[in-house]
Amino acid sequence: MENLIDRNNEIKLLSNFVNSQGSTNKIIILSGISGIGKSGLMEKLKMSKLISNDIITVKMSKSSVETIENLQYFNDIYKEFEIFSFNNSSLVPTPTEHGIRSFENLLRYIFYLMRSAFGLGDAEPLAEIGEEASIIRKKDYIVYLLNHSNIILNIDNIQNIDTQSFELLQFIIKNTKNKTFIFEYTLGEKDKTHFYNFYKELKETGVIIENFIVEKMDFSIAKSLAPKNISINFEVIEKLYDDSQGNLMEIILANEQSKLNNSNINISIKALSIYEKYIIYLIYLHESKIDKNLLYLLCYQVTNNHSLTEYFKTKDLEKLIENLLNKKILKFDSNMFLSIHDSIKHELDKVTYDPILFCAYASIKRYYFENLNKTNDFSMLEQLVFLCMKFSDEELFSLLPRLKELLNEQKYPQLIISKLVKYRESVLEMSANSLIIQKGIYKLTILLIEVCISNKLADEAQKNLNTIFDVNNNYHLALQGLIYSLCESFEVEDKLRSLIEHASINSRLRLILELALMNYCMKMHSSNISEKLGVAILNNPFYKQFKEYAYVLRNYAELCDDNEKAIEYYNKALKIFKTQEMNLNVSSIYISLAMIYAYKGNLLDAKKALKRALSLDKSSTTICYYLNNVAAIDILGNKYDKKTEKSLLDSSLLSVTVYETVLIYCNLLIYYCLTDEYDKASFYAKKIEVLYKDFQYEEFLHIVFQNLYFYYTRIKDFKKKAFYYKKIIAIINNPNTKKSTKLLAEGINGICNNNSFYSNFPFRVDFLGYWEFIIDSDLDHCL
Template identity: 85%
Template sequence: MENLIDREHEIQNLSDLVNSQSSTNKIIVLSGISGIGKSGIIEKFKMSKLISNDVITVKMNKSSVETIENLQYFNNIYKELEDFSIKNSSLVPTPTEYGIRNFGNLLRYVFYLLRSVLGLGDAEPLAEIGEESSIIRKKDYIIYLLNHSNIILNIDNIQNIDTQSFELLQFIIKNTKNKTFIFEYTLGEKEKTHFYNFYKELIDTGMTVKNFVVEKMDFSIAKSLAPKNNSFNFDVIEKLYDASQGNLMEIILANEQSKLNNSNINISINTLSIYEKYIIYIVYLHECRIDKNLLYLLCYQVINNHSLIEYFKSKNLEELIANLLNKNILKIDNNTFLSIHDSIKYELDKVKYDPILFCAYASIKRYYFEKLSKTNDFSILEQLLFLCMKFSDEELFSLLPRLKEFLNVTVKSS
């Protein structure tokens, strides 16, 4: 992948920014178009020996948060830091350990215990499971962990952050010291004014803010990312690369059918088998990132398509996924999460009438409706709202009472 070639100059500049002395926190905005190599630079940056920090990357693939203010970014930050604390428990406390150690929490627990003894209310647990913690506890823990560790927090697709998460993030930045935050901002997805307003709000935090623009990689170097096949027409591939303003996916997905006026990304998607398309659509509809076990389940529980049902019953799903990984259509993280690149997502956004897409939608929708019938987890409700709105599905109306109930509870608790 792109993180294994070139970019030494960029990595050095980024390291110089991180290592530079500053009396305030540093915010680095890593900006560039989709596919230009922002994530690749971060991966190489993490592997370099130029910094001593632990870089924690918060993966954010969701491109539409307009359904409701959902704190998705904030919750993902907390989850990544919680995972880090569990893996490094000898260095930093986990949320549960922090809850027990925190004197303020202990005083609050004693207060609620006395209320309970006097019959004025229920006792509050001393430490809660991380996922059930209140926003305040999560925020306090994030601030504590950042102030007591050598972590650089890197958040991708920051351009889509929901308002509530951004406000909490600003509070976290203002209440930490000598920290570096890196925000990957994909240009082109929002209007230019969005970037300027976002940048201005970062400056208003009073911190040191630098915009690190990722430039187009020279084709003479970038072409080494192409699959090893001497039959490629590299003149055509170079023109496609230039036309995309430096999207490396045009090179990574180069193929024998590459031709002018047709993206290699689009060609790669259109040449997939219906079985491969089903898998890609499932990942896409799950906000471009899915646990491999859930993907398996949704493949074995296909509905409305006899051909897919019979295929997944008799074929080795691992081989099919491995083939998609080899084609660079799928990516895998920690052998657990499968994802697709944003550039592929943008092409899939244009698909309107593929029956395999609707089959994938039917399968994933049924799965979440069944889960919703057994739980009040808002993330499941939001997933269904997102899907039904995307497909203009009338079943959206059946979700409105649950949404109203959730909003009423939220208003009362606030």
């Protein structure tokens, strides 16, 4: 490590802020351009005796944002905490030790270990049944460790943080006390608006924020970082340093060839031998950081270059790496990792063609392809997709089945979708006439459409469908119908109805399009319209041969006024889904049945149904629904506690759609009213009032209005209370409101004598369930 320049004033200011007393969390945003010394400042703070905290630093390369974005920062935070716990096991628990802290968990773990030992089953994870999602387990462990230790979390290159990681980071900040977080923000990576929005969203967590700008160091001090054993023109170096606005790498990499208008970073890279370049390119392609053992392996197994192979067989690789370390091109990171600075990465981004770069690419690609099927770790798949996109490599097409699986688990896949679109364009540009390429492009486009639809990204799905749309292809027409069903425009409704009119009568395609219209109307209209559509579909005997008929049964049950009738339709759908071995859809029925049992007051049966759902499918969507719904049952059973709050907060972290998020927020609003935490209730009331307005389904609107009415009654805001009471009365008086919703609203508000279980509550906690459906590309399938 290079000697750290004296920044005593900055260290004093930082340490004073860290040591200042108070119960509120503090955030230091360490902002400055790349190479100005943010990381060096943090190293000096670590080594100073001015603070007593342990600092956990999460090093994130600029290249991180180019890979699949979801949870990258969050997963790296967890990894660093895990490493810290193993290195300091006497001070803090490891993740496994944390998992068996409670006596109940310990007994359960021992029980499952015994079952496993006797061949009765594998040992179960330590998490609670609703916490199988690794996101939740990791988040809980990070919060626990922060709350039970003297740790400062420091994150590098925070400006590139992915959306879901940032949501989780906000949650972690909100659920810790008297902690300091340091975020290194590289200015110039994003526009100024990004920094202001980032600052504002951090402020919403209720923390004290200090924006600490790392200033350009005076050249008279900084020049001592220059190499000592060569002749240097310091006038040129000073000019380069000033032109870079204080990038210390221009001084660290100063050399005898330094000249004006040519970065020392660029000169240093070009001066490397082909063997040194191969090493640097390997690290660059591995997100600017690589395990030393992997680097050695990739050097001894060079692909497509005989001279490199022979060189690494006979030469001392350790000496070569040592040479690169001495040149300051490489640096050690945590002793086992070798890394390059972001400024070097920035220069390497400009390389358009270099045979050694492609050789490094071939070696690292071969390694990941060989190991991809040996592990369930998605990180290898992420690396391969990133590399194939970077080099417009058609081998990405072979990864499509696994890529779809990965993308379907993403909460925010927009970034990778846009990059895959660019990849598609670049591959087409190079090999437009190749039949193999055309087939791969088609499969990729279908994948993008399906992923966009499953994530409710209607605009992106439409753009991709437009590139391949064939009016004579039934699957394309079905996809078009699904896209229209996601939209919130009456103009789209006309287009969807037109598609139905042109589809063959009694065909499977027509059933799918009519189901899409039913889904659309369940959101955009009052329920009587979608109910009529459902009846018409269910009364068509030709439709019973198609498995999509089960979706109509399931969705129609949602519209039934009578609970027993709803259960009857759910069971009919369940029978079809079980016959077709559609576990996800079987799970969805149990989630919906739990809701109906709860409406009837059978809370024990409701919980059993939810557990059955979770045993069949543990996707993030099902876990999201499970956590919300089990919390709703706790509130209805008057057994709510901190675990209920945690379930709802975790559910909100996993939710994807605005519709679902509003319902979870409504349940949180009621929880905080019941626990007299009105500052938190106020936060969710404001969120709900902004988000609910695009939806017209009266069941949904009654949930929103009833809960806001309850909240404003509790805080004695009579104006707002009257406002939402009028909204409830309008729903009751609307002739299109379904009977069960009208009676429930009247019963809750004392307008009629309704003795149902649900009407006994002055609020309406509610459930999440499935409306969506999936279709097969083969539209000839019958039951």
